[in-house]
Amino acid sequence: MAPFRHCLAPLAATLALIGGAAASAATISGPYVSLGAGYNILQDTRTFFPAGTINPGPSKRTYRWGEGFDAAGAAGWGFGNGLRLEVEGSNFYNTVNNRVHSGVPSRTTGNADAYGAMVNVLYDVDLARFGLAVPITPFIGAGVGYQWNHLSPLTSVSGDGAPIDAAVSRVGGTNGSFAYQGIVGAAYDIAALPGLAITAEYRFLGTDDETESAYHVQNVNAFGRREGPVFFGDRFNHSVMLGVRYAFDTAPPPPPPPPVVPAAPPAEARTYLVFFDWDRSDLTPRAREIVAQAAQASTHVQTTRIEVNGYTDNSSIHGGVRGARYNMGLSIRRAQSVKAELIRDGVPGSAIDIHGYGETHPLVATGPNTREPQNRRVEIILH
Template identity: 35%
Template sequence: MKRMVVGAALLAAAPFAAQAQSLQPGGVYVGLEGGLNWIFNSSFNSTATVAPFFTGSFQTNASWNTGYVLGGVVGYDFLGPRIELEGAYRANNGNITFGGTPGSAGIVFQQINVMGNIYYDFMAGNALVPYIGAGAGAAFLNAGALGVSVNSTQFAYQAMVGVGYNLDSTFRINLEGRYMGTTTPNFVHTGTASGFGYSITTSPSNNNISAMLSLHMKFGAAPPPPPPPPPVVTPPSFMVFFDWDRSNLSQQALTTIGQAAAAFKSKGNARITATGHTDTSGPEAYNMALSLRRANAVKDALVRNGVPAQAISVIGMGEKGLLVQTADGVREPQNRRVEIVIQ
C-alpha cells in the first residue's frame, strides 16, 4: 500500500518537476540592473595642513540626496548556487558643512564597483525564486566639491536579498535590496595658496543601501520539449479459433462473435474485416480455401447478430500470417483462427 501511495505522489509531482526544470535550465546568463541608491549621512574629521605653519582638524558633515545605480552582470547558474561578475555605477548629490563654519557646499559622489558575487536561489526552477547573496571586489571612488575632484580606490563588499520571477526558460526579472560598503577612503587634495602649499585630507565612511530591479537573459536554454505524440489507437479486435480441418463455430466462438457485433454497434459507423487463417498441415491451396470458409462462417454469424453484410470484408490468408511459427505439416490450434478487426 505504501508503495502505491509513494508512486501516486511521484506521478502527481512529475508535471511540476518538468515545469521547474523548463523554467530554470541553468547555464550562462547576462543581465542589466538599475535602481535607487541611498548613502548614509555621516560626520567625519578632516585635516588641513599649511606647511610649515599650521595643521588642524575640523568636523565635516555630509548629507546625501537619493541617487541612482546602473550596472550589468554576467553569471553562471548552477540551479541553486549562482556566481556573477558585476560592474555597477552609483552617483549621489549632497551637501557638506565644515565644523562651525556657516553655510554649506554641494558635493557629487560617484562610485564604480567591480564585484564578484555568489548567490543562492531557494526553490530554484520555480516561477518565484527567493534568493540571498554576497559579494566583494573593488570600488573606484570620486568626490567633487568646491571645484575640487579627488579619487580613491577601496575594497568593497556587499550583501543582497531578493526575489526572482522566471518569465520562461530564457528571461528572469529580480527585485533586490542591497547593502554595499567600502573600507574608509582617504581623499587628499593638495594645492598652493599665496605661495604656500597646503593639503586637505578627508576620511568619510561609505555605506550604501540600494533598491534594484534587474533582467536576466539565459543562453543555451533548452527549447521546450515537443508535445507528446498522440496515443496510438489500436482498433478493437477479436479472435475465433477452430478445430482441425473445420469451419463450423463452437459455442465459445459464437460468444466471441456476439461481443464483436456489440462492439461494432457501439462505434456507430465502422467496418469489420474478418481474416481467416489455417495451420501448416495440408496442401496450401486447400488451406487457402479453408481459411475463406472460416472467414465467411464468421461473417454469417456477424450478420445474424445484426451487423450489415456490406460492412464486413472477408479475407483468406491460408497458411500466411501464422500466430505461432511452426514447420510445415504441424497442427497448431493457435493458427486455426479468424481475426475480427473493427475500424
C-alpha cells in the same frame, strides 16, 4: 562617469513588454547575463581635515547626500543546484545635500560618482521544494571587490557675507578601496521567453576606510588660500534595483536510461495501456474505450487495488533540466486524467493510486529528444 538616471525609462519599457504569462521557476544551469538599474541612498560620510587645510588645527566634517541613481551589469554561471557565481560591474551616482559640523552655516554642491567591479556568490531558493509551484525564485548573495569614488568637486560656501567670515572649500579627486556587499532579491520567470526573468533586489554596499589615500581640498577665505589632503571614512550605500536576466541553458539533455525489462507482474495482476498524443494529457476516444474495459474488468475479478502510472517520452517543449521537470508534471496529469475517467466509469476513487514517472521506464529505448508514441502512456494495473 555619467549618471545612469536615463537607464530607468528604457528598462521600465522593456519590463512592461515582456511581463506576460508566468513560466515555471527554473534553476539556472550554465551561463547567464543580467542588467539592472534603480535608486540608492548613500549614508552620511565623515571626513577628517588635518591641521592647516581649512583650519589651523585638525577638524572633522560630515557630508550628507541627496538623490542617487545606480546601474549594474553581470555575467555569471549557474551550477544547476541553486548556486551561482558572477562578475559584476556597477555605478552609483549621488548629489551632495550639505556639509555639517563646520561651525558656521554653509551651502554645498557637487556629486560623488562611484564605480567598480565585484565578484558575487548567490544562491537561488527553489520554492518547489516547499510545495509552492510558482514562477518566482528568491535569492540571496554576497560579494567582494574594489570600488573607485570620484568627487566632482564638493564645493562648500560658508559665512554670513562678512569678508572675515566668508570661505569657499573645494574637495575633489578619485580614490579606490576594498568593497563588499550583501544581496537579497527575487526573479520572475517569463513563460513566453524561456530563460528570461525580471529581477528585483535590495543591495547593501560598503567600502573600506580610505584613510590611507586622500582627496584634495582647497580652502579660500579672507586670510588667503590653504591646500592639503582630506580623508574620508567608510561609505555605506543602500540600493533598490529592477532588472532583467537571461540564462543560456547549454546543459545537454540527459542520456536515455538503459532499456528496462519490466518485471513480470504477479499472476493475479492485469495491465491495460492507454496512449496519448504528444504533449497532451486529455483522453482520445480509443483511450476512453480502454479505460472502460479496465473499469469493467475490475468488477469481474477480485481487485483490491488499482495502480495508475503515467509516463512520457524524452521530448519536450523545453530542454535540459527544465524539460525533464516539465515531463514529470505531464506524466502526473495523464495519470490524473485516467483516474477521473475510471471514477466516471464507476470505480471508487479510494481504490485508485496514481504515480507519475516522467521520462523514466520507457517501453521503447530511444535517443535523446525523440517523440516515441509507445512511451507516451498510462499503465492501469489491476491488483
